[in-house]
Amino acid sequence: MSRDNGRIKGVNTRLAHAGNDPHGFHGFVNPPVVHASTVLFPNAATMAARDQKYTYGTRGTPTTDALCAAIDELEGSAGTIAVPSGLAAVTIPLLGFLSSGDHILITDSVYYPTRHFADTMLKRLGIEVDYYDPHVGAGIAALIKPNTKVVFTESPASNTFEIQDIPAISKAAHAVGAIVMMDNTWATPLYFKALDFGVDVTIHAATKYPAGHSDVLSGTVSANAECWPRLSEAFVTLGCCAGPDDVYQVLRGLRTMGVRLAHHEKSALDIARWLEGQPGVSRVLHPGLESHPDHKLFKRDFGGSSGIFSVVLSGGGQKKAHAFLDTLEIFGLGYSWGGFESLAVHVSVADRKVAKGPYEGPIIRLQIGLEDIADLKQDISAGLSAANAAE
Ligand SMILES: *Cc1c(COP(=O)(O)O)cnc(C)c1O
Numbered sequence: 418m419s420r421d422n423g424r425i426k427g428v429n430t431r432l433a434h435a436g437n438d439p440h441g442f443h444g445f446v447n448p449p450v451v452h453a454s455t456v457l458f459p460n461a462a463t464m465a466a467r468d469q470k471y472t473y474g475t476r477g478t479p480t481t482d483a484l485c486a487a488i489d490e491l492e493g494s495a496g497t498i499a500v501p502s503g504l505a506a507v508t509i510p511l512l513g514f515l516s517s518g519d520h521i522l523i524t525d526s527v528y529y530p531t532r533h534f535a536d537t538m539l540k541r542l543g544i545e546v547d548y549y550d551p552h553v554g555a556g557i558a559a560l561i562k563p564n565t566k567v568v569f570t571e572s573p574a575s576n577t578f579e580i581q582d583i584p585a586i587s588k589a590a591h592a593v594g595a596i597v598m599m600d601n602t603w604a605t606p607l608y609f610k611a612l613d614f615g616v617d618v619t620i621h622a623a624t625k626y627p628a629g630h631s632d633v634l635s636g637t638v639s640a641n642a643e644c645w646p647r648l649s650e651a652f653v654t655l656g657c658c659a660g661p662d663d664v665y666q667v668l669r670g671l672r673t674m675g676v677r678l679a680h681h682e683k684s685a686l687d688i689a690r691w692l693e694g695q696p697g698v699s700r701v702l703h704p705g706l707e708s709h710p711d712h713k714l715f716k717r718d719f720g721g722s723s724g725i726f727s728v729v730l731s732g733g734g735q736k737k738a739h740a741f742l743d744t745l746e747i748f749g750l751g752y753s754w755g756g757f758e759s760l761a762v763h764v765s766v767a768d769r770k771v772a773k774g775p776y777e778g779p780i781i782r783l784q785i786g787l788e789d790i791a792d793l794k795q796d797i798s799a800g801l802s803a804a805n806a807a808e
Contacts, residue, residue: 428491428607429675436487436668442479450665451478476653480661484637484668491606492619494639498652499659499667503602503622506636507531508538510598510618511567513651514644517543519566524581525771526551526574528600532768550771552711554582558589565593570616571600572609573715576764576782578702578726579772580711583718587615596644602755607678608721617644625755626723629670629677632756633663677757677787681724685785688793689726695798697805699731699777724785725754727764730778733808738763738779740807741800747788748796754784759793761800 425431439446453474458464471478477485485497500506511534515521523535525548535546549560551574561568568590572581587597596617601609605626611619621627623635636659640648652658682705689703701708703726704715715722730737741761742750748761764782766773785793 431490432671432673432675435490435671436483436485438483448479448483448665448668450661451480452661453478475656475658477658478661480664480668481659484664484671487668487671488606488621488637488639492639493610493612494619494645495642496645496649497637497639498648499623499664500636500638500652500657501659501663502634503620503624503636504530504534505657506620506622506638507600508534509651509655509657510620510638510640510648511535511539511569512655513647514567514596514598514618515539515542515544516566518564520545520547520562520564521567521569522547522549522557522560522565523569524549524551524571524574525769526577526579527569527571528575528602529768531569531571531600548770551579551581552772553586555585555589557586558592561589561593561595563593565590565595567598568595569598569600571602573603573704573711574772576727576780577766577772577774578704578709580704580714580718582714583611583614583616587617591615603723603725604719604721605674605678605723607675608723609719612639612641614718617641618648622755623667623670624753626674626678626681627670628667628755629674630666630756631753631758633666633670635659635663635667637667678721678723680787681785682721684787684790684793685724685726685783686722687790688783688785688797689728691794692728692797695801697731697801698728700729702727702729702780723755725782726785727780727782729776729780730804732778733804734779735763737804737807738781741779741781741804744800744803745796746799747792748783748800756784757787759786759788759796760784 456471481499488497590597598618599611599616600620601611602622618640621637689701705722748759764780
């Protein structure tokens with residue numbers, strides 16, 4: 418914000434203006450989309466000293482600065498990097514903060530590609546990887562080794578939506594000098610301000626709610642003042658910068674993220690509550706429901722819930738899951754989420770080492786889009802009837 422005299426209180430006010438500096442660009446409301454590799458210097462001395470704000474395209478442009486400033490404002494972070502995907506937003510800080518011989522603790526309920534990266538590249542680089550129960554809380558202290566450098570969290574859990582006690586985990590990690598990273602994609606900084614709960618480095622797949630339209634891949638990583646120099650150094654060293662058009666689209670998506678999220682939240686909660694009473698449904702895994710085992714923890718730390726949760730069918734296997742999915746007409750069958758449209762996917766916990774369940778039947782993850790609730794319920798009802806007839 419170019420002007421902030423204390424009048425900016427609400428998050429939607431922030432979202433409408435964060436990162437924009439119209440009077441820096443001739444009054445145009447939005448920042449320019451700067452396509453850049455080379456940046457010219459006025460003379461040899463300035464070039465030799467790199468003594469100007471922008472020096473090369475990989476190191477940032479007015480477009481990336483606008484997005485990073487907006488995310489800093491929302492996260493309360495010291496600095497943010499914009500990278501080409503949510504997965505890059507996971508791998509870049511891990512490469513930046515870990516060295517051969519170090520140990521990392523990762524929640525067992527982590528987004529699967531994060532686990533894959535840890536089990537392949539991190540292990541090949543000589544980093545020890547262990548997985549912990551998402552409900553570990555302060556018990557993480559017993560798993561920390563002298564060489565533990567990073568505790569990686571993701572809350573709620575990917576696909577199964579357990580809530581982690583982030584303040585307790587952060588306290589234990591900081592006591593031995595380890596840093597805490599969090600994949601905060603589900604809540605966005607609107608519903609969970611990770612740095613306020615002890616997280617040092619917060620990660621977003623901006624592909625999801627920030628971009629919001631299923632057409633852009635993007636990631637952001639933000640750090641507190643202590644971790645920012647190392648994160649920034651990793652970003653510059655790896656050369657993993659985001660393209661200007663994608664960055665612009667994420668900034669555009671941010672302007673409406675507050676109103677979109679409020680709609681996703683309301684519809685998802687309504688449908689989740691309704692699903693609890695539907696035939697063929699064993700459980701609904703949504704931390705915003707009073708029936709969720711971690712609901713108290715959720716209420717303590719989170720400001721709201723987003724549009725994605727899972728439902729456990731009562732009994733049966735793949736045949737039943739496929740009967741449900743194949744009957745849906747409005748819900749698309751596809752990966753990712755955070756866009757305007759509803760999606761469904763049969764998820765697996767087969768990769769888990771600790772947090773395996775038991776689950777009574779197939780787990781179906783639903784992303785509730787911006788469509789009308791009555792239509793979505795009708796679609797799900799048809800799916801459940803087909804699933805119940807299948808086995
Ligand atoms: C989607 C997702 C990612 C990866 O984002 P991409 O942009 O698809 O690479 C990372 N973490 C979580 C929790 C996600 O849901």
